[in-house]
Amino acid sequence: MRFSQAFIYTLRENPQDAEVISHKLMARAGMIDKLAAGIYTYLPLGWRSIEKLCAIVREEMARAGSVELAMPCVQPAELWQESGRWFAYGKELLRLKDRHDREFCFGPTHEEVITDVVRRRVNSYRQLPVNLFQIQTKFRDEIRPRFGLMRGREFLMKDAYSFHGSYESLDEAYRAMEQAYRRIFERCGLSFTAVEADTGNIGGSESHEFMVLAETGEDAVVACTCGYGANVEKAEAGPLPRAPQWPGHAPENPQAVHTPGLTSVPEVAAFLGLLPAHFIKTMVVETDKEFAVALVRGDDELNEVKLKNALGATHLQLASAEKVQKVTKATVGFAGPLGLSGVRVVADPEVMRLNLAATGANRDDFHWVGVVPGRDFTPDLIADIRLVRGGDPCPRCGKPLExxxxxxxxxxxxxxxxxxKPMRCTYLDEKGQEQPMIMGCYGLGIGRTVAAAVEQNHDEEGIIWPLPLAPYAVELLNVNPDVPAVAEVSERLYGELVAAGVDVLYDDRDERGGVKFKDADLIGFPLRVVVGKKGVEQGHVEISLRRDKSRRTVGIAEASGRVRELLAQGEVR
RNA sequence: CGGGGCGUAGCUCAGCCUGGUAGAGCACACGGUUCGGGACCGUGUGGUCGGAGGUUCAAAUCCUCUCGCCCCGACCA
Known part of the structure; x- marks a missing residue:
């Protein structure tokens, strides 16, 4: 492809709305163009990288035994009502009506459709397992899209679904998918880690996330040298040290103390000469079905995802000040578990391990001290609802988590x-018994992976594409298009490279050298062939690598062969 | 949805506080000089100042409403 024909428009400055490096660089390199919040055009250059990733994904999915199909973006409401997600999915689901006032949604994911496809065809254990995938545009009406392709509302996703007659069969497919994902991200040259994760509103029993490690990542994960890794939402800690001894002599019974205007644990702790670890932090939350009260130790933070799961809720948020007042009869900051009624109380195990504690008195400007969990109050539920911190012991080996x-x-x-089950996707087993199929699903963010690759591979000049994702593997750069000999060598070399099947972009523009070099660095082609006046006079051209900036001079006649060697030898990454 | 901020030329921004002629750089067009790391000089094209309403002799500027976008929180591939 010739640069002059390729519809490439680079930007000299960062777009005003770009925050993260991948967004800035992809926008400047002329790869993406924003149409609306979280909705992007993939310009020709960006689309090439996307397509390269898609090709890798297709190869690895095929290797893992998955078969490609394509499902509709627009889906009828009935299917979602059957699964129960029409109501559960909330506002992220973009709902539409057709001219007959029939309800549809733009698919944020395809469990319902694929389940419908499979249930209408598969009836027997003999037809199982089934494993299908697609690469397709999803729409999730995210509350806050941001960071370019990292969190769009409209985005490309590879989604695969598997159907089984046994959990052993599901395990097998799950492992095959895990391997496929590892191969995909390895082939893209990404540094990643697989961690245990919460299943969110997709649901299910077990899940793993693949995380590309990057400073700008939106997720926090904990990892241990022993191999344990988990999203903080899911992460557990091993046995924790107990809270330090209660200072001074212990009160026999809870005593109310006056704590005027002190509403935060550190403030009250300092005032009473106690440590935050002696406190029971009490938070009122509101779920889709009830108000509830969560208790964690004063130096811990609440993990809302764990609490949501413990309560069996689909949505959860901290209650507003007025609602806190309603539940506790006190202003925010003086809530405690003693004497609460009409709400479920969930306590973290660390709270129950406190010998003595201090906590809010549900009365303005008062706290209790000398509270004994289990004696002075009894929670309705004891569950791990604590947010793991860096340095906590690993649940597997006890070493500090990172x-x-x-x-x-x-x-x-x-x-x-x-x-x-709800959609009655069943088969007859060997004994002729009707059984619900056992399913797995496997998502991979296409645009997000490409953006993640940019996050991990860039410098001050621009993107440094890993070879497998580069829009073009090679740029042929004609420094002096107005010098006939240089133009002639460039054209000939371009012809040779194209004939040899090299993925090359030829910068034939009538621009100064500097402009071309800047653009080449910004876009980040892994390999560059520079044809200039001096070189041509001496019978050679220059080949350089974007990643390490190394240059080598080669004879004009050998150039095309040398490029192919470099690409084939894996010297370019 | 809560909190903060921004909408002025294709892009990045100044002007707004203190109302009175709409600006710069880049990009684009033409001419000239330059030409291996985002050249220089000259000339030129380009804007209903996000939109609606109001105050005023006069509004980019002040007020009200509205739409869009960005950042911090809850959601997620």
Whole structure:
């Protein structure tokens, strides 16, 4: 392809709305163009990288035994009502009506459709397992899209779904998908980690996320040298040290103390000469079905996802000040578990391990001290609802956990019968018994993976594409288009490279050398062939690598062969 | 949805506080000089200042409403 024909428009400055590096660079390199919040055009250059990733994904999915199909974007409401998600999915589901006032949605994911496809064809254990995938545009009406392709509302996703007659069969497919994902991200040259994850509103019993490690990642993960890794939402800690001894002599019974205007644990702790770890932090939350009260130790933070799961809720948020007042009869900051009625109280195990504690008195400007969990109050539920911190002991080996940030590029789930049961996707087993199929689903963010690759591979000049994702592997750069000899060598070399099947972009523009070099660095072609006046006079051209900036001079006649060698030898990454 | 901020030329921004002729750089067109790391000089094209209403002799500027976008939180591939 010739640059002059390729519809490439680079930007000299960062677009005003770009925040993260991948967004800035992809916009400047002329790869993406924003149409509306979270909705992007993939310009020709960006689309080439997307397509390269798609090709890798297709190869690896095929290797893992998955078969490609394409499902509709627009889906009838009935299917979603059958699965129960029409109501559960909430506002992220973009709902539409057709001219007959029939309800549809733009698919944010395709469990319902694929389940419908399979249930209408598969009736026997003999037809199982089935594994299907597609690469397709999804729409999720995210509350806050941001960071370019990292969190769009409209985005490309590879989604695969598997159907099984046994959990052993599901395990097998799950492992095959995990391997496929590992191969995909390895082939893209990404540094990633697979961690245990919460299943969110997709549902199911077990799931893993694939995280590309990056400072700008939106997710926090914990990792241990022993191999344990988990999203913080899911992460557990091993046995924790107990709270330090209660200072001074212990009160026999809870005593109310006056704590005027002190509403935060650190403030009250300092005022009473106690440590935050001696406190029971009490938070009122509101779920889709009830108000509830969560208790964690004063130096811990609440993990809302764990609490949501413990309560069996689909949505959860901290209650507003007025609602806190209603539940506790006190202003925010003085809530405690003693004497509460009409709400479920969930306590973290660390709270129950406190010998003595201090906590809010549900009365303005008062706290209790000398509270004994289990004696002075009894929670309705004891569950791990604590947010793991860096340095906590690993639940497997006890070594300190490390906290990292990552970009979630893939997520695989064991769904079990979450969709097959309500949607009656069943088969007859060997004994002629009707059974719901056991399902798995496997998502991979295409655009997000490409953006993650940019996050991990760039410098001050621009993108440094890993070879497999580069829009073009090679740029042929004609420094002096107005010098006939240089133009002639460039054209000839371009012809040779094209004939040899090299993925090359030829910068034939009538621009100064500097402009071309800047653009080449910004876009980040892994390999560059520079044809200039001096070189041509001496019978050679220059080949350089974007990643390490190394240059080598080769004879004009050998250039095309040398390029092919470099690409084939894996010297370019 | 809560909190903060921004909408002025294709892009990045100044002007707004203190109302009175709409600006710069880049890009684009033409001419000239330049030509291996985003050249220089000259000339030129391009704007209903996001939209609606109001105040005023006069509004990009002040007020009200509205739409869009960005950042921080809840959601997620």
């Amino acid at each position: 906290m990292k940030r990552g970009i979630e590029v893939g997520h695989i789930f064991k769904l079990g019968t979450k969709y097959s």
